[in-house]
Amino acid sequence: MRTENKLCIAFFVLLASGCSVLKTGVHPVKMKVEVCKHYNDADATILIVTDKYIPHDQKQFQNDNKRYGAIWAEFLAFKYNIPIHVFEDDSKNLTFKEFINTGRGGASVYYPSCKTMYDKNFLDRKIREIASVSSTRPTTISYGCGKTEYADSLPKYILGGRNSEYTAFNSGDTCITWYGKNTGYSGKLNFEDTRNIISRPCSGRFFLDIRNTSEINPASEFVKKQVQLTTSSNGFYVNFLHWHEHFMEKNKKVDAVSIMDELFQSAAAGIGSYRIAKVDYNQAIEYLHAKEAIDTVYITKDRKLTNLVIKSSKKRPVDYSVIQTPLTIRFEKRRAGQIKYQRILAHDNILKVYQDNKFVYLNIKPDFTNQEQVISINYGTRQKIPLLWQVPVLIYNQTSQTVDVTPPSKFVLFMKKKGADPFKVEVIDRTFDLLNQYNLVTLLDEYDYFLGAISEEGESSLLEIK
Numbered sequence: 288m289r290t291e292n293k294l295c296i297a298f299f300v301l302l303a304s305g306c307s308v309l310k311t312g313v314h315p316v317k318m319k320v321e322v323c324k325h326y327n328d329a330d331a332t333i334l335i336v337t338d339k340y341i342p343h344d345q346k347q348f349q350n351d352n353k354r355y356g357a358i359w360a361e362f363l364a365f366k367y368n369i370p371i372h373v374f375e376d377d378s379k380n381l382t383f384k385e386f387i388n389t390g391r392g393g394a395s396v397y398y399p400s401c402k403t404m405y406d407k408n409f410l411d412r413k414i415r416e417i418a419s420v421s422s423t424r425p426t427t428i429s430y431g432c433g434k435t436e437y438a439d440s441l442p443k444y445i446l447g448g449r450n451s452e453y454t455a456f457n458s459g460d461t462c463i464t465w466y467g468k469n470t471g472y473s474g475k476l477n478f479e480d481t482r483n484i485i486s487r488p489c490s491g492r493f494f495l496d497i498r499n500t501s502e503i504n505p506a507s508e509f510v511k512k513q514v515q516l517t518t519s520s521n522g523f524y525v526n527f528l529h530w531h532e533h534f535m536e537k538n539k540k541v542d543a544v545s546i547m548d549e550l551f552q553s554a555a556a557g558i559g560s561y562r563i564a565k566v567d568y569n570q571a572i573e574y575l576h577a578k579e580a581i582d583t584v585y586i587t588k589d590r591k592l593t594n595l596v597i598k599s600s601k602k603r604p605v606d607y608s609v610i611q612t613p614l615t616i617r618f619e620k621r622r623a624g625q626i627k628y629q630r631i632l633a634h635d636n637i638l639k640v641y642q643d644n645k646f647v648y649l650n651i652k653p654d655f656t657n658q659e660q661v662i663s664i665n666y667g668t669r670q671k672i673p674l675l676w677q678v679p680v681l682i683y684n685q686t687s688q689t690v691d692v693t694p695p696s697k698f699v700l701f702m703k704k705k706g707a708d709p710f711k712v713e714v715i716d717r718t719f720d721l722l723n724q725y726n727l728v729t730l731l732d733e734y735d736y737f738l739g740a741i742s743e744e745g746e747s748s749l750l751e752i753k
Contacts, residue, residue, distance in 0.1 A: 315587045315588055315589035316587065316588040316589075316626075318585060318587075320585055322578050324470055324521045325574070326566050326612065327565070327650070328615055328617055328648060328675070329563050329565075330518050331561060332466065333518075333558060334370055334526075334568060334571065335526050335550065335551065336372040336449065336489075336525055336527050337360070337528055337529055337530045338373075339373070339374075339375060340357050340373045340379060341530065342379060348531075352533075355710050356530035356544050358712055360392075361739075362712050362739070363548060363551040365740075365747045366739075366748075367552070368563075368678060368748065369558070370391070370564075370566060372392060372395070374394075374396065375395075377416065378416040378420045384420045389719070390697060393566075393569060394417050394421050394567070395426070395428065395429070395568055395569050396425050396428045397431060400430055400433075400434035400437075401434070402431075410441075410445075423569070426446045426569050426609050427446060427447045427449070427569050428441065428447075430450050432451070433451030444606040444608075444609045446569075446576055446609065447485060447572030448485050448486050448487060449525070449527065452488035453490065453491055454491055456509035457496075462490035462491055462513040463476060463488050464513075464523055465522065467578060467579055468579075471517065471523055472522060481604060489525045490517070490523075491510060491513060491525075493550045496509070497546060498541075507552070510553035510554055510557065511553045511554075511556045511557040514556075517557070518558060519561075523571060523575075529543055531544075544710050545710060562676055565746060570612040573611060574614070577610050577614045578614060580600060580655060581614070582600055586664065593663075593666070594662065595637070595649070595662040595663075596659065596660070597660040598659050598660075608655065608656070610653075613638050613639070614651050615651075617647065617648045618647055619647075620646065626664075628647040629669045629670060630669055630670065631665070636654075637662060638650045641674065642673075675744070678746045678747070681740055683752060689724050689725065691724050692723060692724070695721035695723050696721060696740035696741055696742050697717070697740070697741050698717065698725045698738060698739065698741075699738070700714070700717075700727070700736065700737075701714055701715070701736070702715050702737070703737075705733055715728065721742075730752065735752075738750045
């Protein structure tokens with residue numbers, strides 16, 4: 288072959304191979320990413336909440352079932368894997384702090400409107416008190432005695448609030464469960480008006496329904512049905528129950544503690560196999576504002592760089608800078624192409640990487656001070672990406688008196704005297720580190736023992752030690 292022909296062929300081969308590289312460089316891969324409707328791509332957000340945390344050792348309640356309310360609520364929350372939340376105006380004592388730091392319950396501010404006029408300095412002091420216990424700044428509020436006349440005066444860093452209104456089981460109405468565009472049920476409320484988030488009715492009040500009608504079964508069925516509607520419509524359901532509440536019925540005292548299990552059972556039956564977000568009330572409201580603010584999310588990749596691009600705009604007159612809850616985004620594995628998702632590293636702005644059979648999930652930290660945010664996606668060696676929705680599996684070894692758990696979890700050991708009412712449980716131990724094994728204390732024959740485990744992502748289970 289003539290020399291000039293060889294050079295010509297070589298030139299065209301080089302040009303052809305170079306075009307492919309050049310095309311990737313000039314036209315980087317662009318993949319659209321979806322914002323999840325709920326934290327960690329849950330189907331719905333379900334919460335059971337209360338005002339005021341009553342420590343079990345509070346002196347005036349030692350001969351009253353009220354002393355069991357907070358522990359019983361936490362016990363049931365572990366058992367049914369349903370988050371709970373307390374609106375509180377007092378940092379209490381070590382008991383409250385331990386409850387919060389265990390992770391099954393959250394806390395925000397109860398403003399004591401029943402006896403205290405609204406004062407911003409007072410509110411700020413309460414925010415600091417709760418923050419000192421929970422290590423995160425609360426961004427939501429509960430209005431004491433349902434007095435909401437000061438709602439418009441609240442600072443912009445209060446992102447949401449719970450008022451005393453609710454949907455009664457015999458009203459014939461559907462519960463308010465709105466959680467953004469095309470999710471839940473808004474009823475007669477216009478949630479484009481931010482005031483309806485700052486002062487929002489509960490979906491239900493189980494104890495009031497029973498107190499007002501003395502009927503527990505219809506109230507339970509109503510909870511189940513409304514939670515089913517919530518999960519199927521990707522909504523946000525909140526049932527309020529004073530854990531320490533009671534009333535007199537025909538000279539007989541009926542307290543919330545004794546019927547609380549009915550509420551959790553009904554909610555769990557309504558949830559069924561759906562996945563619910565493991566968040567508290569602050570996080571639920573923060574996530575709502577965050578997901579609303581996102582206009583577009585996509586990933587770009589050229590020869591050297593992979594970036595996550597977030598375009599956002601503030602949709603409401605609130606302080607977006609106080610949002611601490613990560614935003615969950617996802618993309619399909621089969622569409623990932625050149626995005627090496629098995630090698631994505633977590634860092635300051637991509638906080639967690641998860642997967643399931645179909646999707647890869649990134650929990651990210653949006654910056655709402657800029658309309659466009661570019662986050663670098665960094666790669667490391669191929670890794671085993673953790674799965675979402677791993678409920679702790681506990682295995683008791685009677686010989687070694689240990690309990691093994693997967694995934695790593697925090698623990699709470701409950702005990703109850705044999706033959707006592709089911710709700711008369713006490714906490715005898717807690718751990719605050721994520722561990723794969725729990726070493727049991729000496730177990731006494733006259734007590735029943737239950738070990739609760741909660742994972743880093745807030746999934747919980749409860750094991751009876753036999």
